[in-house]
Structures are given as structure tokens and as C-alpha cells.
Amino acid sequence: MKSLLFIWMLTLVGLASWSQAANNESQIKSIDAKLFKVEVTNGQIIKEKPVFKIRSDYPIRENFFTGKIVYNERGLATEIYYPNNKGAYYLKDNYYYDENQNVVKAVMTMFELNDSIVLKMTYDSLGRLEKTRWNKRSVPIKGWFKKIFYKYLSRDLTDEDYHRYYLSNDDTTADLQLAEYDNIALKNNHHFELFDERGSLLKEKYMYVDTTQIGPLDPKTIDTIAVQLEYEYLENGLLKNKKQILEKRALQKGIPPMKMFDKSMTTWKYKYTEGDKIKEEIKIVEQMPSKAGFLKIKGSIKTFKRAHEYVDNNEKHVIYDYDDKGALEYTTTKIFNTDHQLMEMIVEGEKRKSIDIYNEKGNHISHALFKKDKKVSEFTAQYTYDPEGNWITCVLSDSEKNEPLYMLIERTIDYY
Secondary structure, three states: OHHHHHHHHHHHHOHHHHOOOOOOOOOEEEEEEEEEEEEEEOOEEEEEEEEOOOOOOOOOOOOOOOEEEEEOOOOOEEEEEEEOOOOOEEEEEEEEEOOOOOEEEEEEEEOOOOEEEEEEEEEOOOOOEEEEEEEEOOOOOOOHHHHHHHHHHOOOOOEEEEEEEEOOOOHHHHHHHHHHHHOOOOOEOEEEEEEOOOOOEEEEEEEEEEEEOOOOOOOEEEEEEEEEEEEEEOOOOOEEEEEEEEEEEEEEEOOOOEEEEEEEEEEEEEEEOOOOOEEEEEEEEEEOOEEEOOEEEOOEEEEEEEEEEEEOOOOEEEEEEEOOOOOEEEEEEEEEOOOOOEEEEEEEOOOEEEEEEEOOOOOEEEEEEEEOOEEEEEEEEEEEEOOOOOEEEEEEEEOOOOOOEEEEEEEEEEEO
16 A cells, blocks of 8 residues: 555656646547557467556657546646556546646545545746645555554655745845755755745755554664755856755664664766757765664765767767766767757667667657677567557567567547
8 A cells, every 4th residue: 555655646746747738739638548468470460468557667768658648628637547457447647727737636546445645736926836735535444454554554645835035136135045044944845945036046955754664563764864955057047066965864663773874965067068058967976974773884976977969960969978987888879850859869888789769750669779789689669640640559569589579559549
């Protein structure tokens, strides 16, 4: 149950992606997608049993969400259904919007338990998230044994608040306002942000507490994570430096109890071309001395570099990644057409190379892996499209195994 709650929470973190507009030109009303294992004999596709989902590390990157999404006439997702491994829907999300198309309420319902989680969200005058409030009904679990374990597998869901502070144009009070912000004590589930007079984010800090306990006989772990970030900008508004300080304190209430401490500081530095394209990124990771119980761990500092090159009128973008020893780790080459649409991506390491190909519609159609210039595997995707230009079937082929593995995604799209 706890893992299920965690999945629900992660789903809500990605609300913005689900609430993006659908294809307004085609006015999609709903998309219902199903996934099947298939056999291919003499070019004929024979569907077999339905499958719940494609594995997360599958190298063909496309929107292979299997389930059903319903959109309103503004192109915003209002309902999302998730299937189980038998193909039946067991989870449903409902989303409600304000006049600015911000999600103000989300309800996640688990059909089997007749249980739901409600999330309400409020925004400030600029449309930025101000407060989230979780509200959970009780799960009707039968039996005293399940009730004992259930109280350790779940926890009350709480409010999250966002507080924003602004520096004044009056230089005489800026230092006072900055000192006031720096002296704010961190609170659980409170996010604090400091902006300059232009509205650029200068600092942010927040803290959250994660409590884990599997059962009444297992030790209980309490993690307190505090995060602070600082930003510095160039005169043209581009980000120059970013710094993150992360501090984690943990207490494991076992026999004997164990205290753990970990602190790190990560700094990013950016340089740009005359055309304001990213030219160089430096990442410095400083691990402070830490401890776990009686064990002490020494600190360390590592520096990584990424350089960017733009050629052929920006139709080719080459990225060089260096490790903490300064050695070139791998090179990524992105090739675009004249409309700046990604057509090919090549990633080369010391002994391995991968090539990804995209079609004119932007769909990922091929991923090939090479070892010492010899192709060792290839994954392909073949699409068919409806008259509106949206794909309705996709056949995935995996030649990495001794026998090819085929999968089929079928999408039923209804339009307004």
C-alpha cells in the first residue's frame, strides 16, 4: 500500500505534463491505448496476450502510455485510466481546472478498494503554485491483522506551502530583506523563494521528512532532508551560476538506534555563445565528511565538464562530456533538419556507439547499438497514422535477443 501511495504522489508531481494541451488542430477527445505481445509470421502480425506496460529502460523513446486519457474541448486532460497486468482499469485520475487552465483539484481513485486521494491546489496572482492540500479517505480493510499492518504502511497526507519574498528597488532595504529571508527557519513541507526586483529567482529552500516503517517489528527510519539553492544571472538574464546544498539527517529507531548524517554541495557554472546558446557547463560536486553510526566517511571534490559546439548553421549540435579526471567520456551529436526538428542523435563512447533515428513526424523509429563499429542490437518502431496525422498503431521490434521480440501498441483516438 505504501508503494502505491508513493506512485500516486509521483503521478501528481507530473501533473503539468498531463495537463498540457492535446493536439488542438485535431481536437482530440480521448486516446485509448492497449499493448500486446505479438508474433510475426510471413509478415503477418498475430496478437497474443495483453501486456501492462513497456519496460522503463526500453530504448525507443515515445509516448507509449497504455491506458485511456480523456480531454476537454480546451485540450486539457480530465480523466486518466490505468490498466493492471490483465488489461482491466484499476486506477482513475480526475483533474479539474480554473479559468487559467491550472489544475485546482485532482482525485485519484482505486476501484478495488473504493478508496481515493484528493489533492487541492491554489495559485498566486501570477499563476504560480501556492498551496497543495492532501485529503485521504480511510481504506476499508477487513480483519484485525491487516489493520495492524496498515497503520504502518500508510501515513497522513499533509499540506505543502509555498512562500515568496521579493527584494525592493530601494537599495537601503535590500540587505534587510535578504537578512530576513536568510533567517527564516525551515519547516516541514514549506517551500521558501526569494526574488529580486526584476522577478528573477535568487534563492529557494525547503525541507521534507520521510518516515518509513514496513511493519511493527521492523525498525523505523526518519529522514530529514533540507535543500537550499542559490542562483546568479548575467546582465541579459541568462543563468550564470547555480548552487545546491543538500543536507540529510536520518535516525533509524532500532536496537541500538543509529544516527546518519550526509551533506553535499553542487555548483553549476555556465558560459554562452554570442547568440546566447549554451557553450560550456562546469559541475563541481563537493561531498562533505559524513557519518553513519560510528562510521565516518571522508569528503571529496569532483569536477565535471560539458562543452557545446554548433556547426552547419546550427543544424548540428555536438556535446562533449568529460569525467572528473578531465578525460573525454562520450560525445553526443544531434542532427536537425532545416526546420530544426531532431532527425538523428549519435552517442559515442570509447568502445560503444548508439544511433537514434526520428521520422519527419518527430517519432522515434530506430535505436541501434554498436560495439567497435559492429552492430550488436537494433530496436525499431513502425507507425501507422490516421487522417489527422496522429499515430494509431506502433509495432516494436527487439533484435537484441536470439529471436526477435515484437510488441504492438494500438491507439483508438476519438475527436470532437
